[in-house]
Ligand SMILES: NC(=O)c1ccc[n+]([C@@H]2O[C@H](COP(=O)([O-])OP(=O)(O)OC[C@H]3O[C@@H](n4cnc5c(N)ncnc54)[C@H](O)[C@@H]3O)[C@@H](O)[C@H]2O)c1
């Protein structure tokens with residue numbers, strides 16, 4: 001079938017993207033789903049900073065590709081051998097297509113499935129196939145999803161079925177920002193009631209960490225960003241206080257206000273500076289949990305001896321350490337009960353044609369989640 005999609009041919013073009021147009025809206029060919037694959041009609045796709053980092057060339061990818069890895073949609077066709085899904089079902093996308101058979105899948109860590117990492121790097125679906133073409137030229141799949149498009153063919157394990165009464169636009173954000181931010185709190189850090197928590201970087205991912213820290217019963221939730229408006233919203237969503245990372249003496253001010261730092265600090269900014277800040281405000285005995293994905297060349301240095309003497313730990317969190325078929329329904333249930341009001345994080349609904357300007361806004365730090373609605 002033919003469909004409209006946002007194609008990325010070159011990384012690292014200059015800003016503003018509304019002028020350099022790294023994503024071009026083109027008519028591309030999408031082949032039908034093969035064995036173990038499904039065709040979905042994309043209802044909404046969120047603009048995540050990871051897509052922006054791809055556009056900026058901080059994370060090299062096989063080109064051309066169609067980005068987008070956070071979406072909701074409706075199943076339109078199923079390939080042979082697909083179980084548990086039928087046309088008409090509503091789904092949320094998952095950016096790791098777990099094989100279900102490897103050591104990591106078997107150990108309850110499907111978010112780390114190396115089969116998925118390999119197919120991502122190759123620009124294919126989990127099966128090794130490509131279903132996207134521009135005439136004869138193959139287009140690479142992005143995280144097995146490529147949802148900045150009207151339709152997508154994906155592996156069965158790249159989607160989780162959701163209840164049909166959940167608004168699809170709200171559901172889209174669960175595919176990345178909610179799993180990553182809330183999962184970092186619940187699964188990776190395992191925040192317990194009374195914990196002193198900070199979140200550094202209050203974007204779509206970080207705000208979900210704030211919401212989840214509140215659900216987990218954290219006694220203090222310190223919100224840190226470089227934009228004053230983000231601090232104000234975080235406090236409305238449950239943060240107990242806010243600090244600007246750019247304010248001179250901010251680290252000392254936070255350490256003083258918390259009598260020695262935080263038990264758990266979650267870094268969701270995606271920069272080395274933010275990680276250094278997060279480590280500096282972590283208390284002795286505490287954990288710094290990083291979920292940001294900065295430039296692949298960046299290195300983080302720690303004073304080893306002090307780290308030992310203070311029993312500090314550094315943890316990393318990918319897709320919120322989630323088991324998607326278990327955690328997406330759990331997180332949606334929290335949303336249903338008003339505990340994760342993620343609608344507050346939607347900054348706008350935009351048509352495919354506005355995608356480049358949308359990434360300008362994300363890059364300026366002015367917005368949270370913008371939803372691309374291909375049918376607009
Ligand atoms: N680990 C994962 O599985 C995973 C999944 C999704 C996104 N990510 C990464 O998480 C990061 C956040 O994604 P997002 O979509 O929420 O981005 P975003 O652009 O919406 O938010 C980033 C926030 O960090 C703030 N910030 C920038 N520099 C800062 C600093 N030095 N100190 C404090 N705050 C700072 C910005 O003002 C902004 O509010 C990105 O690096 C993204 O690639 C990781």
Ligand SMILES: [Zn+2]
Nearest residue numbers: 048050070176
């Ligand atoms: Zn993402």
Ligand SMILES: [Zn+2]
Nearest residue numbers: 099102105113
């Ligand atoms: Zn696996």
